[in-house]
Amino acid sequence: MVDLNFKEIWRYRDLLFLFVKRDVITLYKQTVLGPLWYFIQPLFTSIIFTLIFNNIADIKTGEGIPPFLFNLAGITSWNYFSECLKGTSDTFKKNQNIFGKVYFPRVIMPMSIVVSNLLKFGIQLLVFVCFYIYFVFFTDKGGSAIPQLALLALPILILFMGLLGLGFGMIISSMTTKYRDLTFLVGFGVQLLMYGSAVMYPLELIRKKVALGEIPELAGNIIEYNPMTTVVELFRHMTLGVGDFSTNQFIYAGIVSIVTFLIGLVIFNKTEKSFIDTI
Numbered sequence: 649m650v651d652l653n654f655k656e657i658w659r660y661r662d663l664l665f666l667f668v669k670r671d672v673i674t675l676y677k678q679t680v681l682g683p684l685w686y687f688i689q690p691l692f693t694s695i696i697f698t699l700i701f702n703n704i705a706d707i708k709t710g711e712g713i714p715p716f717l718f719n720l721a722g723i724t725s726w727n728y729f730s731e732c733l734k735g736t737s738d739t740f741k742k743n744q745n746i747f748g749k750v751y752f753p754r755v756i757m758p759m760s761i762v763v764s765n766l767l768k769f770g771i772q773l774l775v776f777v778c779f780y781i782y783f784v785f786f787t788d789k790g791g792s793a794i795p796q797l798a799l800l801a802l803p804i805l806i807l808f809m810g811l812l813g814l815g816f817g818m819i820i821s822s823m824t825t826k827y828r829d830l831t832f833l834v835g836f837g838v839q840l841l842m843y844g845s846a847v848m849y850p851l852e853l854i855r856k857k858v859a860l861g862e863i864p865e866l867a868g869n870i871i872e873y874n875p876m877t878t879v880v881e882l883f884r885h886m887t888l889g890v891g892d893f894s895t896n897q898f899i900y901a902g903i904v905s906i907v908t909f910l911i912g913l914v915i916f917n918k919t920e921k922s923f924i925d926t927i
Contacts, residue, residue, distance in 0.1 A: 657755070672767055690775060690776075694723055697719040697723070701719075709890070710850065710888075712789075714793070720775075722847040725879060726845060732810055733817045735817065736818060736820075737817045737821050738831055739817070740821050740919065741831065755818075766810075793889060795887055796893065798886045798893050812879070812905045812909075815909035815913075816908060822915045825919055844877070845874055845877045851881050855872070875900070878897050
């Protein structure tokens with residue numbers, strides 16, 4: 649049964665905000681650079697992707713689109729999903745002591761992670777905007793990078809990212825109460841999924857390679873119908889005007905996100921009733 653009691657969650661909203669504050673403060677509390685890691689991680693990753701995939705492997709990002717900006721757009725959209733997934737994937741294991749002693753709507757815990765990651769996403773989005781302004785207005789390399797009208801739908805796309813990460817995270821968290829090995833596979837699996845989500849290459853390249861027989865059609869379909877591929881492509885189209893945008897793609901991403909979230913919620917609610925006996 650899908651049981652998301654909004655009245656109860658609203659009643660515990662102060663606890664939700666407390667968990668969000670805790671997540672934001674404690675994440676980098678004992679680090680030297682602190683919140684600067686929000687800036688460093690996407691920048692260094694974009695530089696490495698640009699050197700390896702665009703300079704060495706010679707992957708084209710579209711005429712007039714700086715490879716660095718192309719990669720930064722992909723990483724910015726991917727990071728929010730991946731952080732939500734990784735952060736919620738060990739909810740039961742990480743909070744077993746709290747869950748075993750105090751009652752509150754358990755779904756508040758993974759929800760707080762999704763909300764707190766919005767801050768990190770907002771900072772990284774600001775970094776992306778700054779580099780966009782630099783390339784478009786202070787160099788002659790970003791003239792073709794033009795935001796599209798579809799950018800108005802960006803808040804909805806962000807919601808899709810959060811729902812996907814939350815849904816998959818709740819499913820994995822529920823499974824780890826019985827299968828502990830999944831905890832060690834999450835990080836590795838997320839890295840593999842990134843390579844199958846068109847983060848560092850355009851989807852059009854995969855379509856061309858499938859048409860030329862350079863990669864199997866099955867592999868091409870897996871990448872193309874991966875919901876995060878659709879999200880990354882839509883984000884790039886909205887912000888840079890590269891790639892395709894269609895209403896069908898947007899609806900597909902929304903349906904998969906909502907269905908994944910609902911499935912995760914059902915499994916999460918079922919697990920929370922008995923997890924204390926198996927954790």
